[in-house]
Amino acid sequence: MTSEASGEATTTSEAAARTADLGDRGGADPDIKRRKLHVLEQMANRGIFFFTAALVLIAALFIDGFASLENITDVFHRAAPIGIVAVGMTFVVISANYLDLSVVAQVATAAVVLIGVSNNSNIPMAIGLALLIALAYGIVNGVAVGVFKANAVIVTLSTTFIGLGLLRWASGGSIYFGPSDGPIRSFGTTEIGPFPLSMIVLVVIAIGLHFLLNRTTFGFLLKSYGSNRNATRLAGVNTALVVVGAFLISALGSTIGGFVLAAFSNTAVSAMSSGFDFEALAAIIVGGTSVFGGKGSVLRTLLGVVFVSVLTNIMVLSGLGFGYQQMAIGALIAAAVSVDALARRAAGK
Amino acid sequence: MVATGTWITQPVAFTSYQVTLGRIALVGLVALGLTAVILMGELDLSVASTLAVAGVVMASIDNLALGIIAALVVGLLIGAANAFLVVVVGINSFIATLGMLFLLRGLAFVISDEEPVRLSNIDAGISFGKPLIGEFTPRILLFIFTFIVMHLFLTRVRVGREFYAVGGNRQAARDAGIPVRRRIFTGFMISGLVAAGSGVINALERTAADPTAGSTVLLSSFAAAIVGGILLNGGRGSVFGTLLGATSLGILQVALTLSVVQVDVQNIIIGSVLFIAVISDPNSIRAVSGSVRSFLRGGSVLSKPSVDPKEATNNG
Numbered sequence: 001m002t003s004e005a006s007g008e009a010t011t012t013s014e015a016a017a018r019t020a021d022l023g024d025r026g027g028a029d030p031d032i033k034r035r036k037l038h039v040l041e042q043m044a045n046r047g048i049f050f051f052t053a054a055l056v057l058i059a060a061l062f063i064d065g066f067a068s069l070e071n072i073t074d075v076f077h078r079a080a081p082i083g084i085v086a087v088g089m090t091f092v093v094i095s096a097n098y099l100d101l102s103v104v105a106q107v108a109t110a111a112v113v114l115i116g117v118s119n120n121s122n123i124p125m126a127i128g129l130a131l132l133i134a135l136a137y138g139i140v141n142g143v144a145v146g147v148f149k150a151n152a153v154i155v156t157l158s159t160t161f162i163g164l165g166l167l168r169w170a171s172g173g174s175i176y177f178g179p180s181d182g183p184i185r186s187f188g189t190t191e192i193g194p195f196p197l198s199m200i201v202l203v204v205i206a207i208g209l210h211f212l213l214n215r216t217t218f219g220f221l222l223k224s225y226g227s228n229r230n231a232t233r234l235a236g237v238n239t240a241l242v243v244v245g246a247f248l249i250s251a252l253g254s255t256i257g258g259f260v261l262a263a264f265s266n267t268a269v270s271a272m273s274s275g276f277d278f279e280a281l282a283a284i285i286v287g288g289t290s291v292f293g294g295k296g297s298v299l300r301t302l303l304g305v306v307f308v309s310v311l312t313n314i315m316v317l318s319g320l321g322f323g324y325q326q327m328a329i330g331a332l333i334a335a336a337v338s339v340d341a342l343a344r345r346a347a348g349k
Numbered sequence: 350m351v352a353t354g355t356w357i358t359q360p361v362a363f364t365s366y367q368v369t370l371g372r373i374a375l376v377g378l379v380a381l382g383l384t385a386v387i388l389m390g391e392l393d394l395s396v397a398s399t400l401a402v403a404g405v406v407m408a409s410i411d412n413l414a415l416g417i418i419a420a421l422v423v424g425l426l427i428g429a430a431n432a433f434l435v436v437v438v439g440i441n442s443f444i445a446t447l448g449m450l451f452l453l454r455g456l457a458f459v460i461s462d463e464e465p466v467r468l469s470n471i472d473a474g475i476s477f478g479k480p481l482i483g484e485f486t487p488r489i490l491l492f493i494f495t496f497i498v499m500h501l502f503l504t505r506v507r508v509g510r511e512f513y514a515v516g517g518n519r520q521a522a523r524d525a526g527i528p529v530r531r532r533i534f535t536g537f538m539i540s541g542l543v544a545a546g547s548g549v550i551n552a553l554e555r556t557a558a559d560p561t562a563g564s565t566v567l568l569s570s571f572a573a574a575i576v577g578g579i580l581l582n583g584g585r586g587s588v589f590g591t592l593l594g595a596t597s598l599g600i601l602q603v604a605l606t607l608s609v610v611q612v613d614v615q616n617i618i619i620g621s622v623l624f625i626a627v628i629s630d631p632n633s634i635r636a637v638s639g640s641v642r643s644f645l646r647g648g649s650v651l652s653k654p655s656v657d658p659k660e661a662t663n664n665g
Contacts, residue, residue, distance in 0.1 A: 098441070098443050098444060098447075099444075099447075144624065144627070144628050147636070147637055148628040148629075148633040148636060148637055149632060149633050149636035150627045150628045150630075150633055151392075151443075151581050151627060153392070153394070153443045153447075154571060154575065154581065154623065154627045155624065155627055155628070157567075157568065157571065157623070158568070158572075158620040158621070158623040158624040158627065159620070159624065160620070161568050161616045161617070161619065161620030161623075162616070162617050162620035162621055162624065164613075164616065165613040165614060165615075165616035165617035165620060166613075166617055168613040169611065169613040169614055169617065173613075278447075278451050281447075291440075291441060291444045292441070321458070321459075321463060322455075322458055322463060323454075323455045323456070323457070323458025323459035323463060323560075324455060324459060325455065326451055326452070326454050326455030326458065327451075327452050327455030327456055327459065328455070329451055329455075330448050330449065330450070330451030330452025330453070330454075330455060331448070331452050333444070333447065333448035333451065334434060334440075334445065334448035334449065334452065337440045337444050337445065337448065338434065338438045338440060341438050341439040341440045342438060342439070344439075345439060
């Protein structure tokens with residue numbers, strides 16, 4: 001049992017290290033001047049690799065029940081929906097628009113629509129409707145921020161309340177249960193080794209978004225907009241489309257995240273996604289995507305998701321309640337952003 | 350827009366002005382504190398949790414006076430911590446106070462053991478909810494008092510007037526010799542103190558402190574401040590505007606409640622009001638008219654490639 005358990009942990013950290021390598025290569029700028037990096041910059045750039053590895057190691061060594069196949073599968077099950085939301089939201093953060101608070105409403109809506117509508121008609125109908133709603137979210141948020149130049153935090157705060165209000169009003173706040181067998185249920189329960197199918201979906205989406213960010217004109221313009229929006233606009237770029245695109249990707253990620261969440265629990269209720277906004281943000285920032293915009297990587301967000309999920313899991317296993325978990329994630333956000341801000345100052349930017 | 354909304358809803362809300370006043374007071378108080386921060390172009394999202402933490406701190410201390418003092422001190426400390434992150438570390442206030450919002454919500458849960466804390470001195474709470482002078486409960490009197498103090502502070506006191514300068518043009522303010530960092534510290538501490546005060550009032554009236562208190566206050570207080578005409582970029586706005594915003598929102602809310610509109614629908618309406626308010630401030634209008642003009646002049650060259658990958662993800 002013990003030997004098997006420790007073997008499990010090494011595979012996880014190895015996988016994490018491999019993803020990390022990939023992320024670094026994608027995010028590195030070949031033109032950057034070679035110079036001695038400040039210690040804070042090192043921490044902001046590479047810290048996440050060491051912290052994640054250290055956290056997984058500590059958890060495997062000192063936390064009872066962490067390094068069991070059952071627990072690790074459970075961590076993956078819980079990490080997948082937040083991860084899919086986070087990789088999508090990474091685009092909004094890179095565009096220097098802080099975050100998309102409305103993912104809470106979007107995830108819940110997608111979950112309720114998937115289970116509720118597929119119970120009454122069929123699954124393609126449910127997925128189609130949910131994607132239409134995602135399109136609406138992306139366009140409303142994106143136009144308000146990109147065209148009207150409104151503050152993204154306030155805009156998405158208001159769309160969260162509008163969206164959750166509409167969802168509760170339409171669903172009557174009731175809980176929807178999926179059928180005990182069928183495609184949704186089998187998607188949610190299929191596991192390949194320790195990896196649930198949802199985790200594989202997350203990795204595939206992350207790799208796709210990684211290419212979108214690093215190999216396409218859109219990704220290039222997004223980073224450019226995030227680091228200097230006026231210069232990008234003056235270069236003749238239609239910046240509104242870039243912002244709408246970022247919010248559309250976030251909406252798409254939240255919707256797929258909602259599907260995965262609903263499939264895993266086979267239930268859907270409007271309150272099921274509370275806290276997704278902050279956990280996703282924590283994963284993004286801890287991963288090293290800068291809240292100042294312009295700099296970030298999807299694969300690093302993946303690593304951030306591992307970090308946040310393992311941290312939450314450690315707290316749950318140690319019997320620390322909801323309050324402690326919230327405090328930890330809040331402190332994590334504040335600490336990661338502080339390191340980023342101080343590193344920037346040290347670099348003289 | 351505000352005036353129209355008020356006029357339409359006034360007949361219904363007028364019959365129960367006492368309830369209306371109470372509603373305005375809680376949201377309005379938080380919004381008044383926010384005004385000080387928003388005037389400088391910063392934002393304090395942590396007010397909702399500050400309210401909860403202050404209430405829980407007060408309720409867990411047996412001595413009422415000591416509890417109130419402790420709660421207010423906690424509010425000041427939270428404000429100072431926010432300002433530290435913004436000014437000294439250099440984090441954008443949206444993100445810094447967002448982290449604090451989460452951290453403090455957790456703290457409220459930890460202190461209260463995830464359950465509402467009963468006030469040990471229930472009599473004080475009950476008498477606090479009763480009208481003191483005429484129809485006015487202490488809550489409303491405190492709101493009016495805070496309003497007057499804030500108004501005088503921002504218009505008559507030099508420190509307060511400098512808030513406008515800091516928000517209008519930070520570099521110019523610095524060059525004019527205004528201690529910008531200290532003003533921002535003051536602003537956040539005012540916001541923290543006022544939010545803590547609202548938490549105390551809330552807990553006193555309910556005779557119990559709920560760690561989840563304040564989650565709806567966040568939306569309403571921002572809506573009140575922004576509907577009241579404060580520019581999020583800073584430098585413009587007044588406590589009168591905030592009062593007007595809080596009043597019209599409070600009346601709207603009470604009118605909706607009286608006409609038996611569900612809470613969900615109320616959230617939709619208030620969310621929409623905030624949404625419209627935030628996209629219709631002068632800067633936004635200027636941005637839109639600018640882009641319409643450039644669009645009419647013949648669009649941009651580079652806009653096409655940015656469409657393709659986006660559509661690709663939508664299909665895939």
